[in-house]
Amino acid sequence: MGSEPPRPYIGSTMDDPVRTDYRQHLEIETPEMVVLDYEIAGLGSRALAAILDTAILLGWTIALGILMVGLAPGDSAVMAIGVVVYFATLWGYFAFFEGLRGGQTPGKRRVGIRVVRDTGHAVTLGAAAIRNLLRLADFLPPPYLLGALAVALHPRGKRLGDIVAGTVVVRDRPLEHASVLPAEAADAEPAGVPLLSDAEFRVVHEFAERAAALPEAVRTRVAAGLAPRFAERFPTGNRDPVIFLDALHRDELARRRGRFGGRGTRAEGTRRGGGGVERLVARQSARWSAFEQLATRAARSGLDSFSAAELPDFAARYREVAADLARARTYGAPPPLRVRLERLVAAGHNALYRDERRSGQWLWTFLVAECPAGIVAARRTIAVAFLTFAIPAAAGFLLLKERPALAEELLPAVMLERADAGLERQRAGRGYFEAESDARPLMASSIMTNNIGVAFNCFAGGIFAGVGSLVLLAFNGLAIGAISSHFANLGLFGYLWTFIIGHGVLELFAIWVAGAAGFLLGRAVLAPGDLPRGEALVLAGQLAARMVGGVIVLLVLAGLIEGFVSASTMALGYRLAVSTASLIFLVLYLMNGAMQNRRLAHRAGPGATPGA
Numbered sequence: 117m118g119s120e121p122p123r124p125y126i127g128s129t130m131d132d133p134v135r136t137d138y139r140q141h142l143e144i145e146t147p148e149m150v151v152l153d154y155e156i157a158g159l160g161s162r163a164l165a166a167i168l169d170t171a172i173l174l175g176w177t178i179a180l181g182i183l184m185v186g187l188a189p190g191d192s193a194v195m196a197i198g199v200v201v202y203f204a205t206l207w208g209y210f211a212f213f214e215g216l217r218g219g220q221t222p223g224k225r226r227v228g229i230r231v232v233r234d235t236g237h238a239v240t241l242g243a244a245a246i247r248n249l250l251r252l253a254d255f256l257p258p259p260y261l262l263g264a265l266a267v268a269l270h271p272r273g274k275r276l277g278d279i280v281a282g283t284v285v286v287r288d289r290p291l292e293h294a295s296v297l298p299a300e301a302a303d304a305e306p307a308g309v310p311l312l313s314d315a316e317f318r319v320v321h322e323f324a325e326r327a328a329a330l331p332e333a334v335r336t337r338v339a340a341g342l343a344p345r346f347a348e349r350f351p352t353g354n355r356d357p358v359i360f361l362d363a364l365h366r367d368e369l370a371r372r373r374g375r376f377g378g379r380g381t382r383a384e385g386t387r388r389g390g391g392g393v394e395r396l397v398a399r400q401s402a403r404w405s406a407f408e409q410l411a412t413r414a415a416r417s418g419l420d421s422f423s424a425a426e427l428p429d430f431a432a433r434y435r436e437v438a439a440d441l442a443r444a445r446t447y448g449a450p451p452p453l454r455v456r457l458e459r460l461v462a463a464g465h466n467a468l469y470r471d472e473r474r475s476g477q478w479l480w481t482f483l484v485a486e487c488p489a490g491i492v493a494a495r496r497t498i499a500v501a502f503l504t505f506a507i508p509a510a511a512g513f514l515l516l517k518e519r520p521a522l523a524e525e526l527l528p529a530v531m532l533e534r535a536d537a538g539l540e541r542q543r544a545g546r547g548y549f550e551a552e553s554d555a556r557p558l559m560a561s562s563i564m565t566n567n568i569g570v571a572f573n574c575f576a577g578g579i580f581a582g583v584g585s586l587v588l589l590a591f592n593g594l595a596i597g598a599i600s601s602h603f604a605n606l607g608l609f610g611y612l613w614t615f616i617i618g619h620g621v622l623e624l625f626a627i628w629v630a631g632a633a634g635f636l637l638g639r640a641v642l643a644p645g646d647l648p649r650g651e652a653l654v655l656a657g658q659l660a661a662r663m664v665g666g667v668i669v670l671l672v673l674a675g676l677i678e679g680f681v682s683a684s685t686m687a688l689g690y691r692l693a694v695s696t697a698s699l700i701f702l703v704l705y706l707m708n709g710a711m712q713n714r715r716l717a718h719r720a721g722p723g724a725t726p727g728a
Contacts, residue, residue, distance in 0.1 A: 140273055142284055144236030146465050150438045152236055152458055154286040156273045157229040159264060162285055166260075168223030173209055177202065196557035203565040207572070210248040215241030218415055220288065230288040234272075234654075238415075238466040242661040243281040249664065250277030252576035253584075276579050280637060282654035310371045316346070317368055324365040325450070327358070372398070393447045400440055407433045408460060414467035434464035482662075483669055488709025489716070490662025494632055497639075501631035504586055505593035505624075512597030516605065523602045531599055538608045548615035551683040560679020567623060567671045571630035575664055578631075582638020589631040618682040618691045621698045622674040626667045633660035633667075669705075673698070 140156035184198035213221040219231035219239045231239045231247070254263025254275045263275040272284050312320065323342060327335050335358060343357035346364060354360045372395060410430050413421060422430060441457040491498065516523055523532065538548070551559050570588075577584015603612040613620075636656040644652035681694050 140271065142234075142236075142272060142286065146236070146438065146461065150441055150461060152462050152465070154232070154236070154284075154462075157285040157287050158273065159267045161227050161229050161287070162267065162273075163264075165221065165223035165227040165229060168226055169210070169221050172222055173205065176205060180205075192555050192558040196561035199558065199561040199565055203568070207248075207569075210251075211241065211245040214239055214248070215244035219244075224285075224288075228288050229285055231283050231285050232466075234282045234284055236462065236465065237469055239281075239283055242658065243283055245664075246657045246661050247277035247281035247283050249572055250275075250280055250576055250579060252573055253277075253579045279650060280579065280653045280657040282650075282657070310368060311349075312346075312364075312368050317372070319345075320361060320365045320368065323361055327362075393444065393449045393453065396440060396443055396447065396449075397453065400436075403433065404437060404440070404456070404460060407437055407464070411460065411463035411467060415463060419467060430464075431468060434461070434468060437461055437464060483665060484705075485708060485712040487662050487666035487669060488705045489712035490659050490709070491629055491666045492706055492709040492713055494629075494636065494659060494663060497632040497635050498628055501585075501589055501628040501635060504589040504631065505628060507593070508590045509593035509597035509600075512594040513601040513604075516598050516601035520602070520605045523598070523605075526598055527602060531602070535603055535606055535608065538603065538611055539606065542608065542611050547685070548612055549683055550685055551679075553684075556679050556683060559683055560675050563678050564672055564675025567626070567675060568668060571626060571664070571667045571671060574627065574630040575633045575637075575660065575667075578634020578637035578660075579641070580638070581641050582635050585631045585634030585638065589627070592627065614688055614691060615682050617695045619674045619678040619698070621695055622670045622677070622702060625702060626670040626674065629663050629670075630667045633663040636660050636663075666705075666709075670702070673701070 140158075142154040142156055144152045144154065146152060180198060180202055184194055188194040210221055214224075214231045220229075224230060231244065233239055233243060251263070254260055254266070254277055256262050263277075266275045266279075267273050270279075272278075274284060278284060310317070319342065323338065327339075330338070339357035339361050343360050347360075350360075350364065354363060407430075410426075410433065414430070419427065419430075437457065437460050441454070441461050444454055444457055512526075516526070534548070541547070574585050574588045577588055600609065600612060603609050636659060637653065640652040640656040641649065647655070677694060677698065681691065
């Protein structure tokens with residue numbers, strides 16, 4: 117398996133000169149010892165697909181806005197749903213289509229490209245999610261300059277997201293059924309043994325394949341030069357050389373498809389493959405079409421849709437097609453036929469060796485067991501992220517405690533205004549922020565989506581040797597420390613943290629986890645250990661995907677608490693109870709992850725340690 121440099125490509129016709137193919141290729145060897153050759157998609161096709169997908173997203177956004185306004189203008193609950201749907205579409209569009217629709221967004225399908233894993237397998241939902249979260253890094257500086265440079269320079273055309281996810285974008289060449297046998301020959305009756313030698317048949321066959329694409333004058337001139345070679349042996353043939361050669365070709369194809377197709381010119385056929393291609397197509401074409409239908413069904417519905425009797429039949433047909441591909445290459449079959457067989461083998465390979473976990477049960481297991489298991493496995497890195505946040509927070513608190521006048525220079529104006537209004541609100545018995553009950557759904561959804569977006573940025577920044585994650589963690593720590601100190605200087609420390617305490621446990625921990633996921637990428641870049649840097653990044657990305665999934669769970673809950681509890685008029689006792697309940701939930705969530713790790717270690721045997 118690997119990417120190969122530009123290689124010479126020999127044309128399929130004897131008149132073609134040797135052409136150099138500068139396209140990038142990825143060769144995958146299947147367990148059946150058959151090599152699949154993928155052409156890697158270039159920057160132009162990927163950019164066009166991205167433009168089409170962006171246009172679709174823009175159209176959907178406009179339609180969603182019109183729908184929300186039309187359904188219930190001003191209704192907070194409806195607007196909250198709209199915010200969540202928009203956010204989920206914006207961040208999930210590419211991951212959903214690539215992970216659940218065979219590696220193709222609508223734009224990629226239209227352009228004819230597809231995302232696959234480095235192994236040639238279908239891309240998983242986790243890998244699709246990671247490669248698209250890293251779009252944040254590839255986009256810099258706008259629009260996609262870093263990603264475009266990576267695609268142009270990487271030997272497999274990978275942007276940063278592909279490197280971390282272990283994926284590659286390849287051309288999705290359409291199946292071409294009309295490769296060797298025209299429809300007329302397919303319906304013809306057997307007519308005895310072949311009359312032409314294999315060398316003669318190749319000349320006639322290649323003329324028939326190219327004739328339709330040639331200008332009429334050129335076609336007539338070439339036919340006039342070929343027809344005399346056969347005219348004496350077929351004196352009853354049509355005098356028009358083009359018609360004569362077409363009829364000769366169809367008649368010979370019918371003979372080679374028949375029961376006597378293997379007889380006659382076997383000496384040269386043994387030496388060069390001869391008429392083996394035609395016989396292979398004649399005998400197996402129907403079975404290839406039947407297998408194509410099964411492979412399409414497997415791609416859409418998974419192997420779970422197959423009955424107990426159909427599964428071994430599918431596997432047997434797959435091995436048969438793989439063997440046919442090897443024969444076609446041995447015979448020197450034309451490129452369209454090889455392309456079709458490669459596509460069929462790739463489809464069967466992906467169906468048989470894919471990750472079939474698509475059910476709701478899998479999603480539940482992923483969120484409640486695998487995600488916390490990933491968090492527990494990365495606990496040391498999370499401790500580093502916590503210190504990266506806590507030390508600047510303490511420094512900011514102490515700095516403003518000693519020099520209160522710096523608040524005017526360091527803090528945003530909105531925080532200064534809230535602090536100034538805090539004394540009056542506290543005297544009036546009001547909290548830091550109180551939203552009307554009908555406005556709380558929109559507030560909760562806005563907070564939730566904003567925090568998840570911040571966490572995504574914190575994670576994606578880790579690809580830059582961990583610097584992006586470090587800066588975001590340190591900046592947020594410094595900000596919360598400085599703000600807390602300024603409020604404390606005004607006697608409003610409790611006033612501020614009475615608001616934060618309800619949701620703060622989950623929210624702060626989630627940000628540390630997101631930063632730790634970014635640090636995993638940074639460590640893989642700087643210190644990959646005994647592994648190649650690419651493999652280290654893929655392993656780090658797999659663990660980070662579970663961690664980010666856990667971050668989403670925690671921030672959804674934190675957003676709901678902040679919108680419906682922290683922003684309410686509940687007494688301090690209720691807020692403390694909610695904070696305690698969120699802490700208990702977090703502990704139980706992580707304990708379930710630890711149990712999952714122990715189960716995996718037990719299955720793996722002594723000495724195995726899951727995680728990073």
